[in-house]
Amino acid sequence: MEKSIAHLFFFVVLLNSACGQGPDNEVHTPKSTVFSAELFVDQLQLPWGMAFLPDNSMLITEKAGRIIHVKDGKKTAIKGVPKVYLRGQGGLMDIALHPDYATNGWLYISYASSEGGGKGGNTAIMRARIVNNSLVDQKVLYKAVPNTTRGQHFGSRFAFDREGYLYFSIGERGDREVNPQDITRDGGKIYRLHDDGRIPADNPFVNKAGAKTAIFSYGHRNPQGLLTHPETGQIWDHEHGPRGGDEINIVKKGKNYGWPKITYGINYSGSAITDKTHMPGMEQPIHYWIPSIAPSGMAFVTTEKYPGWKGSLLVGSLVFQYLERLELKDGKVVYREKLMDGIGRVRDVRQGPDGLIYVAVEGKGIYRLNPDSQK
């Protein structure tokens, strides 16, 4: 008897470790869905970011440099959008509203900009207001340097934390040996600013000589998902790995997330980047994807509208063209599910103020997930 209990124990431990994070952690296809996807805003070339206004209308950024206001199905182009440096993965990217938008009207956009010296461009962050369908009171809060003609890794997602600090990501711009581990350089970082662009006095590197004092954390590759956890208030990111090794991280002040010293990924050619996945002084992701799903956009489900989804994380997949739902338990991913399989490159996902999920798909538009119970 004792022996069989010991066996059982062993078996359970084995099962547990098999379900833990490993390169084989698989994505499931649900047997039945709890929603139907409706193409809510059609004919968009490349919707990159979305924001919901207090009247439940929507602002959508298109990579080519347009901001579109959608109200009751009617599209209006916002005038006066700054000139964007359209190259490779760069263009007009994310959009976010100030937490107090209803009173102050501030909104934030990120875009590739060739402002400043040198050929090429780099990520810029602007604050502005919309008055009479025009972008006014424009102020560039941050512009990464130097400009480069490289086409990759602009990062550029936004999040506001509970204290009202503005966070944004800038990828390493294709210069992994130079940028991500060096806090005197831009790129491969998550940044933190006051809502008007001032540097918070308690930012981690304000007293480091030569450091970019807006930096909040470093050693990132290309974060294109950023949000504040609805319960803990912590900042979460996800970032593209090279080939394999996309990550979800909890972003902490002053911490080093290791790229390219440690990674679960390899070069596109199949050769190794490093043989290390861990190093002292470097943070571990709470989840990594092998193979890469190429994650973009991220949202926590906080509504009850979709049975079984509350507390799940939603992440878009560019390469596999689906929406991924991840269930978390004790800070680990315990279940992954594939939704809207084959829909197209999923660039962004948000939960609207109406509690419904909105999904931006490249070449298509914005889908709204209508819960089956509401059909």
Added chain:
Amino acid sequence: MRAFLFTYLALAGLLSLYLIQDTPLKQSMKRGSGIYLDFCVSCHLEKGEGVENTYPPLANSDYLINNRKKSIIGVKYGQQGEIVVNGTRYDNTMLPMGLSDEEVADVMNYIMNSWGNKSNQMVTPEEVSNCLKR
């Protein structure tokens, strides 16, 4: 012995000169491989193999071989809608990447002469500038 050494060195020198000397196509391909790693590899992958049903292959692509002009236009201005590559249907979007005509020519020369692909006629920036949308 001395004469042998002399001829040997001279021959070796000549040979290396020949090997180092890049043809205009080789130079263009070299620049093109840099562009490829920067702008294309994330979708079409290192050996041009692509991703089944999502990003079409460039290696041994019948589409690329038979549609030189369309391919140039696609890389320059973006490419959307249904195409068939090596018998597989793709209905997807490749956005314009903001490359100059020189860069498009270089990357085209690279992909048209790599991974088993071979083209007899080099793509020039002039040819690219003459490829107009639609």
